[in-house]
Amino acid sequence: MSKTKINLNKYGWKVLAYLIGLAIVMLIYAIPFVGWVVQFAGILFGFGGLVMLLKDWIWGFKKLKTQSRNHGQAARKIRIKHI
Numbered sequence: 001m002s003k004t005k006i007n008l009n010k011y012g013w014k015v016l017a018y019l020i021g022l023a024i025v026m027l028i029y030a031i032p033f034v035g036w037v038v039q040f041a042g043i044l045f046g047f048g049g050l051v052m053l054l055k056d057w058i059w060g061f062k063k064l065k066t067q068s069r070n071h072g073q074a075a076r077k078i079r080i081k082h083i
Helices: 014-030 032-082
Strands: none
Touching: 014 032
16 A cells, blocks of 8 residues: 655645635535525525626627627728728
């Protein structure tokens, strides 16, 4: 059997912070009424994050589309002026 060792210099304290946070959240989930409320709040925050991500993605796509369209119009105007 080999021992595994967490290299804290490589990963920093991120792994340890994750495990401590996970333990705290699991303990809170175990509390009868409070755990349900915390789980529900977590789900709402998660869906809110997804909505914000999708909104930014769609707005970014629309912005690129309008920029490329406007760039094409500007190029046509320049060609028309030179003719």
